[in-house]
Amino acid sequence: MKHLSSKSDDPEGLRTVLHHEWLRTGYAVLAFFLLLCSYTMLRPVRDDMAVRFGADRLHWLFTGTFLCTLAVIPLFGAVVHHARRNAILPVCYGFLVLNLLGFCAAFRAEGNAWTAAAFFIWLSVFNLFVVSLFWSNVSDAFNAQEAQRRYGMIAAGGTVGAMAGPAITALVARYVSTSTLLATSAGLIFLATICMMALRNASPGDNGTSLRPVGGSIVAGVPLTLKLPELRGIALLVICLTTVSTVLYVEIISLAGQHYASSGERKTFFASVDLAVNLLAFGLQLAGTRFVVRHAGLALALSIAPVLMLAGLVVLGIRPTLIGFAAIQILHRASEYAFGKPGREMIYTTIGPEGRFKAKNFIDTTVYRANDAASAWLINLVRGAGWSAVLLVGLPAVLVWLVAAFRTGIRFDRRTDK
Template sequence: MADEHAQRDDGTPGAARLSLLDRVLRVFADVRAGEGVTAALLSFGLFLLLASYYVIKPIRDSLITGLPKGAEYKSWMGAAIAIALLGAVPAYAKFASSVPRNKLLLWVTAFFVSNLVGFYLLGVLPFTGSGVGQLLYVLGFFLWVGVFNMMVIAQYWAFANDIYTEEQGKRLFPLIGIGASIGSAVGSMVLDTSIKQLKKSAEQEGRSGTAVIAPLLLLAAVILAASAVIALWVHSRESRGGRAKPEEAKQDAPKEAESKEGAFRLVLSHRYLLLIALFSLVFTLVNTNSEFVKDVLVKAYAAELGGGDEAKTATIRTELFNQFYLWVNLLGAFLQSFVVSRIVKFFGLRRAFFMLPFIALLDATTIALLPVWGIVRFGKIAENATDYSLNNTLRNMLWLPTTRRMKYVAKQAVDTFFVRAGDVGSAALVFLFSDRLKLGVRAFAITNIALIGVWLVLARLIVVENDRMTKQGAIKQKTVT
């Protein structure tokens, strides 16, 4: 390591030799001399973070769907989460403005770890096993997960943005994103194995309700804490190794004029940030509409294949969903590992940013013309896999030219509140189109076609602004008039 550091710090990175790790990682991305260790650590930290979340997410879904009227509660909680974020985001922004990044990472993660321990302790109490106690516990946990998962993932990517220059980020973010793809799958497998053992133990001991799955929250807490340890290791390594970005020292305790702005005001007062926020809202609206259509088509296709047998239909429906997510995860992992870095390298952000909306447009058009799951599933698999791999990487690259405060504070507002606002907008459309007007999936597909037009316009404006900022080398505040 000492030799590697010396090679990186001598001012002639081009003369440095690639380490064995650097060479191995070059299979996945354009890793240069001395960059392998930090990139691998960041990818591993993201792996742990997503593994933790995918232990928690199925627990959340299982708890709320087990309630009477669970589906209704689930749709209503989207609005509740958006309201909660109106308070959580400003609180995070205030804290982020007062501490350096290592303390921000430590204390925010410690807060969420302590929350998981608290939910475990509540979950083993008899009061939360049934009745009103169970309802309050499940809704509270669902609300908490909706805030937690968006905030910690946004913070981790903000940290990665803070570590790298724009040029490095464009090369290395595809590699870091591999950790997320693998972590999601591993977290699901860990949960599947653990919950079988817990159910067997619970049956022997006569336990039921939340007490059965509560111990899994401790497992998630340990994995989440480990992700913070990795992030702090990266912070220490980069700070000690003298590889901090030139502007880092000046921005560690923000003194710039924008440090006085709240998270939402910061987003609304800068053209580039506002464009990203609007894009996130519209993109999420399209995506959530598409997910609703997917669920409707799968249900109808399973009913057709089941021939009126409810048990057979339920089994077919489960198999269809499992097959869909399997192919999405496999294709997404392949794209993230071997394709995304090459697309970014050869096409750049300017062209790559338009790939997903065109796939989504083709998918929506197919649904509008022939809404049959046996046909549209191929387009939906391609759309979701591209979203989870290429689009997720590109969305995080958008923040590379921004200031540190924008990375940590504005990104929280965009990746939490504005994304969740898109979910709320989709829920409103479901209520209007499906519940009130009794329209079919074609109405959602046609709506998505129109929304994708808006998405393409916003994407064009974003890449133009991104190019301008990249050429200037530093972001300029641009107040919206």
Template sequence: MLKKFVDVKEGETGPVLLSFVYFFTLMCGYAILKPLRDEMATAGGVKNVSWLFTATFVVMLVAMPAFSALVARWPRQRVIPLVYRFFLLNLLGFFLVLKLDVVAREHVARAFFVWVSVYNLFVVSIFWSFMADLFASEQGRRLFGFIAAGGTVGMVVGPFLVQHLAEPLGATHLMLLTAVLLEVSAQCVRLLSRQARVVQPRAAVAEAPVGGGVFAGFRLLFSSPLLLGLALQMLLYAATSTFLYNQQAHIVASVASGANARTAAFANIEFWVQALTLVLQTMVTGRLMARFGLGVVLAVAPLLTVLGFLGLALVPGMLMLIGFRSLRGASHYAFERPGREVLFTSVDRETKYKSKGFIDTVVYRGSDSVSSWMYTGLDKLGLGAPALAMVAVPVAALWLAVSVWLSRLARHQHPSAPAGTSALASTADAVR
């Protein structure tokens, strides 16, 4: 049955399905927390997103060295569940503070906004580091699209649960459901670690601590063209995302009057993003990557972003926005994100858990912060929505160029690879 959707081979079915469930629980838990965060932000008077992005970036600067210290000393099957249970305890703390009403809700809202922003990037980055450690490069090209679909299903189920359980149970009590899902994620790590030898022989030796220094993730980043390219790619993706987020807010506000109408508009956009993503992840990603290689897979999202911002500059309307957001979001989650993760499958373990985490969290949130302040400044200078869309076009074009260069670098590391593929067996040399 599974072979209808993904090219699984003998011994892979169990780990692939477990990885699907693992990512589902993570993203379903986040999808439950996201509307709680947004509601508290509105009720608590949280308005200045730029300051909150900056605060998130500062927290990331502290969190990443702490995580690096853990993976340097302890094996992954202990560190990853430990991190998830740390976040679980944080969540229980927020639940108690809200139930007991011992802190002003406005302060709790700000802290919760920053915490959820850190939590989302951190747990997802750790998930993909584990996947890159568990599966080989060839397996990643075949399987990561389907595994990523588990997260998409979670992003669909989470809001459904909030919609039907928030009123009868109380919104705050849904935090407990996320806590349960986090524990399920921790148990998936334990079970997948036991199956490492089944997935691939080399994964069994990866249970040892990573070793290295606390700031190795930052140091390794500047010792490798591959990692610098991945960091720049992430920075440019985040920058275009911030500009698009603000464009979306302006367009929706101009065509939808009232909170209910705006909520319905946002929900409509997210529905099409997730629906299209799920179809592409389960039906297209693995086959596209195997047939055309990472070059095409990595280029789709930035190319659509260039065309989308040009479209918004010319026709800044709701239909253009929905089409742009749907195609860009689906292509990122279905193509670019799995493709990026394949690039990490053949690098050394210290790079997977430290440099990758630094790129996925600190670089991402740093770009968020800078881009948000930049957009705010340009908006105050009087640039309208079409002009601001045009500002994002060269940024997206640079993102496209970096993505193409990354795929060529990967092929250059293994020149004997067949045409149209991205064999990365030698890319570990680029980061050592």
């Protein structure tokens, strides 16, 4: 897609360009707000289901999530192959809305444990899929320079939504059913779809490319990821990120189950952690993301999270407590939302449409959930032997993460500085 340059000798032309850039930014901010509000309304429910299922059996839920993700990839590839680029998101989001309405009916009929497990798996696939597809379309609407200016703001919009979601759930959960929450979530996704369609319409002219399908093989994302060094770097970052995330998640689920006897106490704890994560992430996104990327480069931005985790996991390996894990989890997720995620998305602005849709979706869903499952089994094995998953699994992953982050960021910085 061709983008208008913001560098113009014509003041009137410059004002027009900036107006359109701000308009696109506004649509993207609102859409991301609605999407993450939709997801985080339901996240505390999912986490409580994980506690009930048991920390020692979480690897089965992660495996189920991976298998479902694996099944989705060729279906999504077929949509990308046949549908116009500007129709991919409405088609996929519309399908997800229908899924949520189906769960509404299931929970209204007093769903059983199998329904709960199915919902845990579906929501775990859903949250990665909708966010990945959102950023695919955003990277189709912004160039690399615009991304450096606006992605922090767009991410902050999502963070506000991630704060609003749990707040809504906390306010109304006592008075409405789970099926009502699901229906509300479906409505928010529908509104987000409208915003993303408006974003596409407000994007600079692309000579009709958005009216043509991306084409290519339905599994083209796999060889493309292996071929391009930028995509290989992103995939390695995701593998390291998910390994550390899974270590922290399993440990927190285990300790929360030991410390809190009731479902209500656990939901309150998880909601408190989510709120702290999003408050910190929001501040960093507004004040830090753009400044760090534009003045220090993407290499430093991508390295912030692994540096923090390196220090945090050393402390947790020596003294593992629930409060300690919660604090490190807050730092981990906030730095990921403020620097890691926007940083990785900026790289996609330098890659073609097939990479932005097929390879990105493959990395964000299949690679992500495959490593989730593999890490969960490895962590279960290590914990079962009485060893520390933090020291034996988490620390090595953080060290690789730090090296991969710096190398991937440097490659982007050199390319965009030309």
